[in-house]
Amino acid sequence: MVGDKVKNRDKFPPVSDGKSQYDLYSGKYLKVWQGPQHPGITGNMSLELVTSGDQVVEARTHVGYLHRGFEKLMERRKYIQCFPLVCRICVPEPDFNEHLFAECTEELAGITVPERAQWLRALTLEMARLTSFLMWIGGQAGSFGMGTLGQWTVTMRDYMLDLFEELSGGRIYHMYIIPGGVRSDIPEGYFSRVEETLQKVEHVLDDIELALFHNAVFKKRAKGLGIIDPSLVDLYGITGPNARASGISRDVRKDSSYLIYDQLDFQPVTDVGGDAYARTWVRFQEMYQSIDLIRQMMHRMPESGPFFTKLPNVLHWKIPAGQTYKRAECTRGEYGFFMVSDGSEYPRRVAVRGPSYTHAVTLMERLAVGANIADVAGLMVSLHTYPPEIER
Amino acid sequence: MRTQLQQVSTRFSITLIDELAPERDDLLFVQVEKDQAVPFLTWLQELAGYTHLVFFTAVDFIEEGYFQLTYMVHDYSTHQDLAVLLKLDREDPVVESIHHLWPHAATYQQEMYEMYGIEFPGSPRLHDDFVLEGWDDLPPMRRDFDTRQYSEDTYFPRGGRKSRDTAEYMKEQLYPGEAETW
Numbered sequence: 177m178v179g180d181k182v183k184n185r186d187k188f189p190p191v192s193d194g195k196s197q198y199d200l201y202s203g204k205y206l207k208v209w210q211g212p213q214h215p216g217i218t219g220n221m222s223l224e225l226v227t228s229g230d231q232v233v234e235a236r237t238h239v240g241y242l243h244r245g246f247e248k249l250m251e252r253r254k255y256i257q258c259f260p261l262v263c264r265i266c267v268p269e270p271d272f273n274e275h276l277f278a279e280c281t282e283e284l285a286g287i288t289v290p291e292r293a294q295w296l297r298a299l300t301l302e303m304a305r306l307t308s309f310l311m312w313i314g315g316q317a318g319s320f321g322m323g324t325l326g327q328w329t330v331t332m333r334d335y336m337l338d339l340f341e342e343l344s345g346g347r348i349y350h351m352y353i354i355p356g357g358v359r360s361d362i363p364e365g366y367f368s369r370v371e372e373t374l375q376k377v378e379h380v381l382d383d384i385e386l387a388l389f390h391n392a393v394f395k396k397r398a399k400g401l402g403i404i405d406p407s408l409v410d411l412y413g414i415t416g417p418n419a420r421a422s423g424i425s426r427d428v429r430k431d432s433s434y435l436i437y438d439q440l441d442f443q444p445v446t447d448v449g450g451d452a453y454a455r456t457w458v459r460f461q462e463m464y465q466s467i468d469l470i471r472q473m474m475h476r477m478p479e480s481g482p483f484f485t486k487l488p489n490v491l492h493w494k495i496p497a498g499q500t501y502k503r504a505e506c507t508r509g510e511y512g513f514f515m516v517s518d519g520s521e522y523p524r525r526v527a528v529r530g531p532s533y534t535h536a537v538t539l540m541e542r543l544a545v546g547a548n549i550a551d552v553a554g555l556m557v558s559l560h561t562y563p564p565e566i567e568r
Numbered sequence: 569m570r571t572q573l574q575q576v577s578t579r580f581s582i583t584l585i586d587e588l589a590p591e592r593d594d595l596l597f598v599q600v601e602k603d604q605a606v607p608f609l610t611w612l613q614e615l616a617g618y619t620h621l622v623f624f625t626a627v628d629f630i631e632e633g634y635f636q637l638t639y640m641v642h643d644y645s646t647h648q649d650l651a652v653l654l655k656l657d658r659e660d661p662v663v664e665s666i667h668h669l670w671p672h673a674a675t676y677q678q679e680m681y682e683m684y685g686i687e688f689p690g691s692p693r694l695h696d697d698f699v700l701e702g703w704d705d706l707p708p709m710r711r712d713f714d715t716r717q718y719s720e721d722t723y724f725p726r727g728g729r730k731s732r733d734t735a736e737y738m739k740e741q742l743y744p745g746e747a748e749t750w
Contacts, residue, residue, distance in 0.1 A: 239698065239699060240697065240698065240699045240700065240701055243700070245708070246708070248708060248709055248715070251711070252715075275665060283591075292629065410619040410620055410644075411670060411671060412670075412672050413620060413621055413670060413672045415624070426644060426709075430649045431644075432594060432647050489642060498588060498589070499588050499589065499597065499638075499651070500592070500595070500621070501595060501649060503622075510622070512622060514623065514625065514638065514640065516627050516636075518629075524627060524629075525625075525627040525628075527623065527625040527627075527638075529622060529623040529640075533623075533672075533676075534672040534675070535649065535674065537672070537673065537675045538671050538672040538675055539672070553692045558570055567699045
């Protein structure tokens, strides 16, 4: 239990099943509102904290600042019109939405994607993973008072965005993975530029290891913060690095392999700490893993071949009735799309399963109890949540 | 898994739907009756290895008059998904909560109450605002919710922008009163 490590435990109200039994009217407690511009997240979300001194005794999350109604909009749009919408569901990592939307549509329509398109998709997804992690580590360091690291990694992220711009024309929303394949082949000499950027990123990551993981302040604050017990993992639907940092070796890329991931050599990164430090360490190692996977893909990708399957007239494209669910391993865990088609030109329902949905609400409310108020932002970043995917 | 499900099909009155996802061997669809949903899910979680609730959502089939609730559960040992479908009458959208099995289901239920008006008696914070604040209209994800009518009633139409000839306008701004002498 998180609160048990506090020395003078008896000063605080008893904690039962992750919830504090406090009396707000006793005058001992203070309600603090953090957000919606919360330092711990990309996007807008609020935390309603009840504190006793500087310790959190209850936390409640509030979402609703970013609701754009994408799931409703998709019900009124044809499949191809949904395609430029889906990437906007999760801002820092749009490619997983595109990939899953495309996969669901292809499965229901019975379309096979050429092999080279699958390699290009996997390459984009891995690059997106690295880009997203580069932004996250800035937040993780920044929330513990090391703002400089964010400056380094955001520079590196910009170099990665240059690569995306060259590939797809877009920096943030790439709209590259389209039902049927990908929009374009790689430009001439692209891989050499990717390799050049990867080397730069690696160099910065080595510096970050020294500056962050060997930093006494970071160690003292992150170790023991927000411990996820392995028994909570299934109960709270915890996936991705958050589960792997608790010693549970699960990775959708390995377990339910998609695209060409079964042809690559990698092992899920795990740790046993279960705390914010372990989660940061797991993600940090996954950045190196991503770099390695990108290199493997660049070496093993077929030299040439078609990258797109011809689709029927997409403006009058009727998808046979059916239902399907597809998942992928994004930076935060299991990302999934559930698509229901009724045989018309419009999807009946597209439901998005974002990992933040479980991590940022139920789990965060449990882990914040017992934490120091100054560490709440760090705890939130260590769960790596993006509110845009909670309120689609 | 298929044989295991067939063995309990009478006990939980479930029906396997083979026509959905026929080419996938890692995804199976099962239809369950309303009163058997929670016992069946409890069995899946505790005895059949489906320990992970992937998501829980609703689909509105307004023409047929029901909501399709989808409980997607996952077995980490076999990496198989099981979609448990439940047809819920649109006129009486009340169903048992599953937050005691998976605490994070409460969030899904809170969202479904807000978006579809489905009641889950006993679910924590069910009637609190989740995404929408101060919403008093029909639940917006229902297909009979008229989005156009709502926006026409809620928002007032804005007048168009006044257009000008750019060259003339700039002359007047830069050299007031002298422009006509040019």
